[in-house]
Amino acid sequence: MAFKLQVNGVDHDVDVDDDTPLLWILRDILGLTGTKFGCGMALCGACTVHVDGVATRSCVTTVDSIGTSAISTIExxxxxxxxxxxxxxxxxxxxxxxxxxxxxxxxxxxxxxxxxxxxxxxxxxxxxxxxxxxxxxxxxxxxxxxxxxxxxxxxxxxxx
CATH class of the missing domain: 1.10.150.120 ([2Fe-2S]-binding domain)
Structure with missing residues (x-):
């Protein structure tokens, strides 16, 4: 499925399954490797990003839940x-x-x-x-x- 994401103020079109974790889009598709994979279960916080300014665990946040929210990373x-x-x-x-x-x-x-x-x-x-x-x-x-x-x-x- 095609999704439009606003990451660090830039619009990105990604074609991924709707249940793809935001973490993997950031790291593997967009090359933003400052966000880390730790546990994959939202327990360690290494994958924290901001979604509309709110600290959010990207390893369990699926792309289909983002909508038009602005995503900010450590970069x-x-x-x-x-x-x-x-x-x-x-x-x-x-x-x-x-x-x-x-x-x-x-x-x-x-x-x-x-x-x-x-x-x-x-x-x-x-x-x-x-x-x-x-x-x-x-x-x-x-x-x-x-x-x-x-x-x-x-x-x-x-x-x-």
Whole structure:
């Protein structure tokens, strides 16, 4: 079946079965390999993308469920102000160890901070639950989210 998808602001025509997971379209057809395959069951978060700004597990999201929604992947997170601040905090605090889960972690953190620039620890836990880091960098992830949130709030107060 033919589907038109808007990925990272670009329209793409794909001819796939209607139950094809978005993950495989992104990686295998569109060549956007920043989104990772982890578990295939929406349990680990490595495949997280944004669908209309909402953190979504692409391994279980079928193409026929997307409709006209806008899809954003890790490849364009630096295009948004919040995404840049999250990535800068990740870099400054040296969050990644092996790095495999980090695109999913950044996608979830960016979705959180886009909606809530002053998250509590509970807000962070809720937003990041289901994003698994086998290396255990959770303390650095939390610190980076708090750092990015502080930068976002400071820039908002300065009118930036």
């Amino acid at each position: 364009t997170m630096s295009d948004s102000s919040v995404g840049r601040k999250v990535q800068a905090a990740w870099h400054e605090l040296e969050v990644p160890q092996c790095g495999y889960c980090q695109s999913g972690q950044i996608m979830s953190a960016t979705a959180l901070l886009t909606d809530n620039s002053n998250p509590s620890d509970t807000d962070i836990d809720d937003a990041m639950s289901g994003n698994i880091c086998r290396c255990g960098t959770y303390p650095r992830i939390r610190a980076a989210i708090k750092m990015a949130a502080q930068t976002i709030r400071a820039n908002a107060a300065e009118g930036k």
